[in-house]
Amino acid sequence: MSQTKKAFFVAGTDTEIGKTLVSSALVHSFAQQGLIAVGMKPVAAGALLDDGMWVNEDVMSLKASSNLAASSERDRLINPYLFKLPAAPHIAAQQEGRQIALSVIVDCYQQLASQVEAIIVEGVGGFNVPFNATEDSAQMAQRLNLPVILVVGMRLGCINHALLTAEAIAARGLNLAGWVANSAQHEMAYLQENLSALQERIKAPLLGCIPNLAQPSAAAAAHYLDVNKILVD
Numbered sequence: 001m002s003q004t005k006k007a008f009f010v011a012g013t014d015t016e017i018g019k020t021l022v023s024s025a026l027v028h029s030f031a032q033q034g035l036i037a038v039g040m041k042p043v044a045a046g047a048l049l050d051d052g053m054w055v056n057e058d059v060m061s062l063k064a065s066s067n068l069a070a071s072s073e074r075d076r077l078i079n080p081y082l083f084k085l086p087a088a089p090h091i092a093a094q095q096e097g098r099q100i101a102l103s104v105i106v107d108c109y110q111q112l113a114s115q116v117e118a119i120i121v122e123g124v125g126g127f128n129v130p131f132n133a134t135e136d137s138a139q140m141a142q143r144l145n146l147p148v149i150l151v152v153g154m155r156l157g158c159i160n161h162a163l164l165t166a167e168a169i170a171a172r173g174l175n176l177a178g179w180v181a182n183s184a185q186h187e188m189a190y191l192q193e194n195l196s197a198l199q200e201r202i203k204a205p206l207l208g209c210i211p212n213l214a215q216p217s218a219a220a221a222a223h224y225l226d227v228n229k230i231l232v233d
């Protein structure tokens with residue numbers, strides 16, 4: 001049993017904006033600090049066959065950054081829900097005749113967190129994505145009661161997405177511990193001006209700006225993050 005010292009939920013302004021890259025970088029950074037660190041991806045939609053096994057790229061990236069020894073039981077805790085279809089989770093689940101239950105995710109989180117000193121939970125898509133008729137990913141962050149790190153995909157339209165997401169996080173009583181500016185595609189026009197607009201309005205520290213990397217990796221992204229700036233209340 002380890003005592004969890006660092007635990008964060010990573011939300012994004014959208015899908016495909018760099019949550020996995022940043023989550024993996026955070027796991028990498030905490031592992032570099034000597035903590036036993038793990039990444040959790042409670043709901044993953046989109047799988048490929050690898051050596052006869054269905055795997056998800058986000059889960060593989062988080063596991064590659066972790067220094068927690070692997071086991072099949074831990075794999076289930078890290079990723080309780082894996083769906084083949086790369087679609088909205090409730091649709092991907094429906095296609096397989098399955099249902100996502102928050103109670104299962106909370107249980108897996110508690111078991112996994114008890115084994116580590118740092119845990120990063122990656123959301124799915126943007127902050128508020130349905131899981132079933134009554135539960136969604138924002139409730140997942142609430143039920144886990146974790147401070148949130150928001151990844152802003154730096155592209156035109158991100159100011160509105162980032163400010164609405166920060167509002168939604170606060171509306172659920174959650175603490176925004178920090179945010180990361182990530183250029184997942186090319187570098188947007190007026191990047192500095194957009195960054196300034198966000199810094200003036202988001203009431204949490206900017207943990208770093210990750211440029212568009214020729215070879216994106218957890219270690220390369222971690223180089224641009226200052227985890228010491230993460231707000232802890």
Ligand SMILES: Nc1ncnc2c1ncn2[C@@H]1O[C@H](COP(=O)(O)OP(=O)(O)OP(=O)(O)O)[C@@H](O)[C@H]1O
Binds near residue numbers: 185210216
């Ligand atoms: N700063 C960057 N430089 C270069 N490529 C990046 C950068 N950030 C993200 N990418 C690439 O963009 C793609 C999407 O990033 P990522 O998988 O981290 O997004 P995501 O928000 O986790 O998506 P999802 O909603 O599917 O979980 C990946 O191929 C990733 O390697």
Ligand SMILES: C[C@H](N)[C@H](N)CCCCCC(=O)O
Binds near residue numbers: 086124
């Ligand atoms: C398949 C994709 N990469 C993500 N895993 C799921 C994104 C869900 C987005 C749902 C939505 O907001 O419309």
Ligand SMILES: [Mg+2]
Binds near residue numbers: 019020021058122
């Ligand atoms: Mg991801």
